Amino acid sequence: MARLYFDGNAELIRDRTIAMIGFGNQGSAQALNLRDGGFKVVIGNIEDEYAGRARDQGFTVYSIPEVVKHGDIIVMAIPDEVQPEVWVRDIAPNLLPGKIVIFLSGYNVYYGFIKPPKDVDVVMVAPRMIGEGVRDNFVNGKGFPVLIGVANDHSGKAWDYTLAYSKAIGAIGRPGGVAVESSCEEETVTDLFSEHTWAGAFLFLLAEGYNVLIENGVSPEAAMLELWASGELIAITKAIAEKGLFAQLKGHSTTSQYGHLTWGPRYVTDDVKRLMRDAIRQIKDGTFAREWALEKMLGYPVFNRLWDEVMKSRVWQDEDKLYRVLERRK
Known part of the structure; x- marks a missing residue:
């Protein structure tokens, strides 16, 4: 049986700046949940309609290279198929040691299309529902299931960060919420x-x-x-x-x-x-x-x-x- 977690300590990341890369279905839902919970969120996006939507929602939008420099926690919320190119061009050159990178699916890490450096924490927090459900559950005071995993534990606190982020987006610590210990491989294969x-x-x-x-x-x-x-x-x-x-x-x-x-x-x-x-x-x-x-x-x-x-x-x-x-x- 997998280990199940129903709460976490979101205060671990309370003072960190969360850089949400992408403002699509998952990115927008999680960014709104985080902001409603009192966390500092900035958006990294190319200049397209999603950047406009983020600004309309009151978020500060940076280019992706700039937001990686500003953020302490980098959340990969852009589609799997474009992540490797964006990673090489915009993220890796600006990713300083000690930062936390959160993937919302295990796809690119599992298949090796993205190879993060060893001097950052690399974790996965993968909601088992679409962004609309992530947002609706949060607004209605409910949690939702996520699969969590650690690909690189540089700080020794990576598992704590997965639970902290899961709590911050409203997945756990609420009725119906659960974080299931998993891995990038298991998440990718099952999804x-x-x-x-x-x-x-x-x-x-x-x-x-x-x-x-x-x-x-x-x-x-x-x-x-x-x-x-x-x-x-x-x-x-x-x-x-x-x-x-x-x-x-x-x-x-x-x-x-x-x-x-x-x-x-x-x-x-x-x-x-x-x-x-x-x-x-x-x-x-x-x-x-x-x-x-x-x-x-x-x-x-x-x-x-x-x-x-x-x-x-x-x-x-x-x-x-x-x-x-x-x-x-x-």
């Missing part, structure tokens, strides 16, 4: 595994279910509302989180329970099991990381083609019509 297996399959399974319902005379509106557009999935996933994966079935009708238990296992075929094991193998041996690095270098041709195919699909086109009528999309 990518979710994205490459059930999460992606879930979207395309719903899309195929939509096609089958349409083929059998169901209206697009009824099909989408049944499968995802009603928001029932939110209630189900909330029940899973609170009650457990299968325990939440007790909240369904007996007819629903029987359908879940008889038909659910049939979709977990030998081919599906093989695909899941292929996915984790390609994550652990670096095949996916190399593929994604090449995709970026070539200008994202496969990524853009796949998005184009999705947006041309019937499910996207029909959904767009319904969501515009419901005023969920402009």
